[in-house]
Amino acid sequence: MRLLVVLAIICPMMFCGGMIKSVQASEATPTVKAVLDQAMEIQTRADLAGEDKRPERRRLIGKLIQGSFIFSEMAKDALKENWDRLAAGQRSEFQRLFSQLFQDSYTRMVLNFLQRESIDYKGETAESQGMLVKTIILRANEHIPVDYHLIQQSGRWLIRDVEIDGVSIVENYRNTFRQVIRSSSFEGLLNKMRLQTKALQD
Numbered sequence: 001m002r003l004l005v006v007l008a009i010i011c012p013m014m015f016c017g018g019m020i021k022s023v024q025a026s027e028a029t030p031t032v033k034a035v036l037d038q039a040m041e042i043q044t045r046a047d048l049a050g051e052d053k054r055p056e057r058r059r060l061i062g063k064l065i066q067g068s069f070i071f072s073e074m075a076k077d078a079l080k081e082n083w084d085r086l087a088a089g090q091r092s093e094f095q096r097l098f099s100q101l102f103q104d105s106y107t108r109m110v111l112n113f114l115q116r117e118s119i120d121y122k123g124e125t126a127e128s129q130g131m132l133v134k135t136i137i138l139r140a141n142e143h144i145p146v147d148y149h150l151i152q153q154s155g156r157w158l159i160r161d162v163e164i165d166g167v168s169i170v171e172n173y174r175n176t177f178r179q180v181i182r183s184s185s186f187e188g189l190l191n192k193m194r195l196q197t198k199a200l201q202d
Contacts, residue, residue: 028131029124031157032148035068036119036135044116054111062107069106070151070158071099077160078173082181090186097193102173104200130160 042048042060075098076083076091086094122134130151137144149161161170180189 028150028157029121029133032133033121038064039110039114040116043114058107058111061110062103065103065106068159070153070160073160074170077170078177080174093190097197100197101193
């Protein structure tokens with residue numbers, strides 16, 4: 001699983017062509033490990049094996065992602081300088097649409113690529129907004145660096161960004177959103193996101 005393949009799945013197609021227990025500041029790495037362990041357990045459980053069980057695996061992984069990421073911060077960071085220009089209603093709708101699209105995209109990535117992986121946890125370092133947890137996915141023919149940026153909210157660590165092979169998922173969204181806004185408008189971006197979200201529900 002190389003970087004471009006992963007990003008193509010994570011980023012919504014029309015743009016790019018388990019809850020975690022309460023933790024303390026020293027538990028950022030165990031939080032990431034718990035999320036990955038739960039995802040791999042869902043993917044490899046005997047009672048969830050087979051294509052006919054994919055919808056149930058999808059539901060469980062989606063629930064895990066929903067409880068592990070802080071979508072409000074991700075949405076704000078994905079718009080960056082455009083965020084301050086929005087009315088409250090626009091911000092609310094953008095957050096809702098972004099959350100749905102990201103959760104769907106990341107769920108598909110986990111379903112398609114994450115099985116029973118060997119993961120090397122390389123330690124954590126403090127950042128201005130929280131902690132950085134470094135990992136490497138170890139495979140026979142490749143080692144893939146995957147870094148997790150986490151912040152605390154109400155005593156829990158939540159993931160606010162993931163870097164795969166040095167490329168930030170949130171930054172990837174930001175660059176795409178900027179292009180759409182510049183070529184169209186923010187309302188044009190919302191329209192694309194509305195259509196993509198509707199397609200997920202059909």
